[in-house]
Amino acid sequence: MGGLAAGSYVFGDIGLSVNTINTTNIEPASGAWFVSDEVKFANKLLMGPKVGIWVGGGLAFGLNMxxxxxxxxxxxxxxxxxxxxxxxxKLVYGYNAKLTNTRFEGINRNLVExxxxxKLKKLKSWHPFDQP
Structure with a gap:
């Protein structure tokens, strides 16, 4: 996965995700869990290792640490x-809530990502009722 987050500062995002896509409904739905790293190359390098989940099917909702x-x-x-x-x-609005070191500078409070x-590899589908 690759991304771009912009607010007061611009961060690049690269990582690995496992995506699920369900096309059996009238409206397709998808979800993902991922690990990635946000990076800001400015006068000082800033990195943000990240884990998160998101679901979408028109509207998208996600949670990240x-x-x-x-x-x-x-x-x-x-x-x-x-x-x-x-x-x-996905195209989302995000709000960064600092849990520790609230005086830390150089990250966005509000952002668009x-x-x-x-697609790198398709994993074998698994369903509990498919087992012999």
Whole structure:
């Protein structure tokens, strides 16, 4: 997956996700859980390892935990998201709520994020009722 988050600052996002796409309903639905890293290349490098989940099917909702660090200090952040999401794509508004070190600078409070999940490998489908 790759993405871009923009607010007062611009971050690139790259990581791995496991996506589920359900096309049996009238409206397709999708979901993902992922690990990634947000990076801001500015006058000072800032990184944010991230874990999260999101679901979409027109509307998209997500939850993320991020630890932003400049390698001398850091801040743990909780980010809820809401927006649009279809299959491998989402466009969301997110709010970064600092849980620790509320004085940590250089991260967005409000942001817009666009993410695309590239297909690298299709995993075998598993359903509990398919077992012999």
């Amino acid at each position: 991020i630890y932003y660090t400049d390698f001398s200090q850091g801040s743990l952040v909780f980010r809820p998201e809401v927006g649009m999401g279809f299959s491998p794509f 666009v993410v695309y999940c590239f």
